[in-house]
Amino acid sequence: MVRSSRLVGAMTAQNQPPQNQPPQKQPALRRAAILAVGSELLTPQRTDTNSLHITDQLNRLGIDVVLKMIVGDDRDELTEAFRAARRRADLVVLSGGLGPTDDDVTREVVAAALGRTLDEDPAITEQIRARFLARGITTAMPEINRRQAMVPEGATVLPNTRGSAPGLWLEDGDAVVLLLPGPPREMMPMLATVVDGSLRARTHADVLVRRVIKITGRVESQTDEALQPLYREWERATPPLAATILAALGQIEVHLSMRAPPDAAAALLDAAVVRTVAVLGDDAFSIDGRALERVVGDLLVQQQMRIALAESCTGGLLTSRLTDVPGSSRYVRHSVIAYSNDAKTGLLGVSPALIAEHGAVSEQVALAMADGIRAQASVEVGVGVTGIAGPDGGSPQKPVGTVAIAAVTAAATRSRVFRFPGEREQVKFQASQAALDLVRRMLSP
Amino acid sequence: MVRSSRLVGAMTAQNQPPQNQPPQKQPALRRAAILAVGSELLTPQRTDTNSLHITDQLNRLGIDVVLKMIVGDDRDELTEAFRAARRRADLVVLSGGLGPTDDDVTREVVAAALGRTLDEDPAITEQIRARFLARGITTAMPEINRRQAMVPEGATVLPNTRGSAPGLWLEDGDAVVLLLPGPPREMMPMLATVVDGSLRARTHADVLVRRVIKITGRVESQTDEALQPLYREWERATPPLAATILAALGQIEVHLSMRAPPDAAAALLDAAVVRTVAVLGDDAFSIDGRALERVVGDLLVQQQMRIALAESCTGGLLTSRLTDVPGSSRYVRHSVIAYSNDAKTGLLGVSPALIAEHGAVSEQVALAMADGIRAQASVEVGVGVTGIAGPDGGSPQKPVGTVAIAAVTAAATRSRVFRFPGEREQVKFQASQAALDLVRRMLSP
Numbered sequence: 001m002v003r004s005s006r007l008v009g010a011m012t013a014q015n016q017p018p019q020n021q022p023p024q025k026q027p028a029l030r031r032a033a034i035l036a037v038g039s040e041l042l043t044p045q046r047t048d049t050n051s052l053h054i055t056d057q058l059n060r061l062g063i064d065v066v067l068k069m070i071v072g073d074d075r076d077e078l079t080e081a082f083r084a085a086r087r088r089a090d091l092v093v094l095s096g097g098l099g100p101t102d103d104d105v106t107r108e109v110v111a112a113a114l115g116r117t118l119d120e121d122p123a124i125t126e127q128i129r130a131r132f133l134a135r136g137i138t139t140a141m142p143e144i145n146r147r148q149a150m151v152p153e154g155a156t157v158l159p160n161t162r163g164s165a166p167g168l169w170l171e172d173g174d175a176v177v178l179l180l181p182g183p184p185r186e187m188m189p190m191l192a193t194v195v196d197g198s199l200r201a202r203t204h205a206d207v208l209v210r211r212v213i214k215i216t217g218r219v220e221s222q223t224d225e226a227l228q229p230l231y232r233e234w235e236r237a238t239p240p241l242a243a244t245i246l247a248a249l250g251q252i253e254v255h256l257s258m259r260a261p262p263d264a265a266a267a268l269l270d271a272a273v274v275r276t277v278a279v280l281g282d283d284a285f286s287i288d289g290r291a292l293e294r295v296v297g298d299l300l301v302q303q304q305m306r307i308a309l310a311e312s313c314t315g316g317l318l319t320s321r322l323t324d325v326p327g328s329s330r331y332v333r334h335s336v337i338a339y340s341n342d343a344k345t346g347l348l349g350v351s352p353a354l355i356a357e358h359g360a361v362s363e364q365v366a367l368a369m370a371d372g373i374r375a376q377a378s379v380e381v382g383v384g385v386t387g388i389a390g391p392d393g394g395s396p397q398k399p400v401g402t403v404a405i406a407a408v409t410a411a412a413t414r415s416r417v418f419r420f421p422g423e424r425e426q427v428k429f430q431a432s433q434a435a436l437d438l439v440r441r442m443l444s445p
Numbered sequence: 446m447v448r449s450s451r452l453v454g455a456m457t458a459q460n461q462p463p464q465n466q467p468p469q470k471q472p473a474l475r476r477a478a479i480l481a482v483g484s485e486l487l488t489p490q491r492t493d494t495n496s497l498h499i500t501d502q503l504n505r506l507g508i509d510v511v512l513k514m515i516v517g518d519d520r521d522e523l524t525e526a527f528r529a530a531r532r533r534a535d536l537v538v539l540s541g542g543l544g545p546t547d548d549d550v551t552r553e554v555v556a557a558a559l560g561r562t563l564d565e566d567p568a569i570t571e572q573i574r575a576r577f578l579a580r581g582i583t584t585a586m587p588e589i590n591r592r593q594a595m596v597p598e599g600a601t602v603l604p605n606t607r608g609s610a611p612g613l614w615l616e617d618g619d620a621v622v623l624l625l626p627g628p629p630r631e632m633m634p635m636l637a638t639v640v641d642g643s644l645r646a647r648t649h650a651d652v653l654v655r656r657v658i659k660i661t662g663r664v665e666s667q668t669d670e671a672l673q674p675l676y677r678e679w680e681r682a683t684p685p686l687a688a689t690i691l692a693a694l695g696q697i698e699v700h701l702s703m704r705a706p707p708d709a710a711a712a713l714l715d716a717a718v719v720r721t722v723a724v725l726g727d728d729a730f731s732i733d734g735r736a737l738e739r740v741v742g743d744l745l746v747q748q749q750m751r752i753a754l755a756e757s758c759t760g761g762l763l764t765s766r767l768t769d770v771p772g773s774s775r776y777v778r779h780s781v782i783a784y785s786n787d788a789k790t791g792l793l794g795v796s797p798a799l800i801a802e803h804g805a806v807s808e809q810v811a812l813a814m815a816d817g818i819r820a821q822a823s824v825e826v827g828v829g830v831t832g833i834a835g836p837d838g839g840s841p842q843k844p845v846g847t848v849a850i851a852a853v854t855a856a857a858t859r860s861r862v863f864r865f866p867g868e869r870e871q872v873k874f875q876a877s878q879a880a881l882d883l884v885r886r887m888l889s890p
Binding site for chain 2: 046055081315327339389428
């Protein structure tokens with residue numbers, strides 16, 4: 001057997017395929033660049049967001065995104081950007097610019113940059129024509145749509161189930177160039193098909209796995225300090241585990257990631273999540289991507305409780321977030337948005353004397369609102385929120401951002417006054433977040 | 446005078462400065478590339494948004510953004526990205542990577558790419574030290590913060606009023622490279638100072654001016670078709686006027702833009718806006734950036750009316766959007782979110798027989814909800830929304846996305862049943878948009 005193994009070695013050195021691997025196996029793709037095409041993406045109003053979904057899909061296959069670029073509908077700019085992307089990556093994913101108009105230059109620019117001719121594929125022309133007929137458009141397919149049937153030499157056409165622009169898969173040596181349509185509802189199913197097929201066949205054993213732990217009740221630096229010992233241990237581990245802390249409005253996220261074979265990465269990250277949660281305690285509310293409103297909803301379902309809410313300064317945002325969760329009609333009974341004191345007294349039974357004594361923005365009034373809505377709706381959990389979202393209405397004692405929140409069940413009562421920074425919409429969001437968190441902590445076993 | 450004018454011509458042809466301009470004037474900056482630095486911006490959870498604000502500020506100075514790039518905290522990637530950006534643009538704006546840690550490489554990479562040495566500026570070290578003392582940190586400034594005092598040869602330091610990382614202004618031939626901190630609250634004031642100072646001095650007479658017209662009640666292709674005659678006229682005009690149609694959830698936007706001297710651009714665009722609105726009629730609801738909820742709020746203020754809302758499937762989102770507008774407590778009285786039939790009958794006085802006859806999702810029940818909340822709150826305008834947000838609850842007759850909306854005043858009644866596409870959150874948003882639009886059209890003079 002020694003002779004045979006030598007033979008294999010010799011063949012490999014001469015660029016022959018080794019015998020124990022399929023002969024034409026191409027190298028795994030590791031480094032991706034994502035290029036979004038569209039002049040509107042260079043305005044102050046819009047930017048590329050497709051790349052977030054594309055990154056997620058590529059990371060799951062172990063492909064790192066090393067560069068993102070955004071260019072307008074301009075041949076020269078796109079040519080240069082494509083070349084720069086191709087130099088840095090072995091997978092270039094372009095989205096946008098596949099439409100039928102003169103503005104849409106992605107197909108032509110990529111073909112030219114790769115030195116390929118463009119020819120019309122009559123089958124695609126027929127599909128587009130059929131699409132027009134199916135939509136009940138009786139006039140003939142516009143001539144401009146013929147552009148969408150142009151296919152670069154050697155390209156594989158990716159059908160578009162939701163629009164007229166087909167995608168394209170091109171190989172350039174060992175590299176891959178993927179052209180996807182810009183509209184997310186067309187891009188996503190096409191990418192899903194590619195990820196499950198040709199792209200998966202071009203990936204290696206290691207994947208990039210991520211876990212996100214969501215936290216309330218701590219700021220970024222406190223979280224960082226608490227996790228330092230774990231960080232130091234993880235960065236020396238083999239394979240190393242990367243940890244990042246990101247602060248968002250009303251919550252902190254700890255992102256853990258690792259590149260390893262899928263099973264190993266999953267097991268190592270699960271263990272790391274357990275250790276992180278052990279350090280953070282009750283402040284960690286989600287380790288599986290669930291948003292706070294869903295965590296609260298799941299607690300209500302588990303404990304067979306229904307909820308009713310009395311909102312003032314959050315103006316409906318709190319109930320809107322709770323009802324963003326599918327199935328929330330099982331536990332959200334009703335809410336009253338009491339934007340005036342009359343509504344607080346008339347609809348929620350808060351006594352005018354209480355408001356006069358403590359002010360509309362007070363823990364006492366928040367508690368009375370929570371009690372009032374709970375009794376009115378005959379539910380297990382009542383919540384009251386009253387505060388000053390700004391920009392007007394603040395005072396030295398109760399500045400803009402002061403919010404009183406209460407949550408009440410038959411067994412427990414929680415209430416607290418917060419002072420949130422930021423503009424009106426930020427105050428509203430943070431107040432809704434704090435109210436959800438108060439309910440979560442009250443209902444947590 | 447003929448001779449003198451010939452002389453000027455001759456000098457200009459020989460690259461001498463024309464006599465009527467200052468002699469050392471550097472050429473105006475026209476083309477910008479924006480480079481966001483940070484590995485977190487390459488994850489599925491985050492992306493660069495600083496560039497939206499930067500683009501807005503540069504456009505106001507007549508500088509086009511031709512390219513945006515996003516790279517991680519990696520010397521090689523950043524070096525290549527910076528070189529690619531510099532090739533395409535005469536202004537490169539980098540944000541991020543100016544912090545004190547090993548990850549922060551922007552300063553060093555840019556200095557190396559431009560062939561400049563980096564030297565510590567003792568004045569900056571002192572400022573950072575003072576910042577630490579002012580924050581009550583008694584221990585000495587960490588040694589790593591000294592990195593932030595390193596300044597490339599020939600750079601101008603831009604003070605940071607809100608953090609420890611100073612910005613940098615570098616000239617590279619006729620081009621400018623601007624380094625800004627990543628956190629928006631540090632970046633924005635620094636950019637404002639540069640825009641009002643050194644950057645304005647490097648711009649030309651023309652500015653890029655934009656107008657946005659927001660539309661409901663038409664889809665993208667109908668809007669496009671109606672505006673085709675104007676488009677054709679505008680693209681042949683001197684200077685040309687660019688028009689783009691962008692579809693967002695529940696509304697269409699027409700963006701008009703032009704590069705010209707400020708006064709001329711403003712006048713020509715104002716005239717173009719008037720002509721566009723003449724074509725689109727009542728469907729155009731905003732020409733000054735106002736969102737639909739603010740347009741409705743302004744109509745309520747003008748007509749001294751107050752509003753109360755009965756929401757079902759929108760779950761509070763409609764009232765939350767209305768109360769996002771500062772000062773909305775003047776006209777938003779209260780709302781009831783009736784997520785159960787009991788709440789519709791008990792709180793809003795909708796008769797159980799009406800629900801039994803027409804179903805909870807019907808124009809009749811929406812009208813009864815609007816009447817009920819209007820009477821209960823003693824206000825001028827009542828709104829009722831009832832529908833099926835999904836994913837459950839649909840039927841062949843009333844599929845997911847069916848929403849009935851009604852708006853009522855003493856003088857008028859409007860109601861309509863819609864069928865919205867998309868997931869739960871999209872249905873909620875479109876329903877809130879349609880309800881605001883119904884009120885807008887009812888109250889429009």
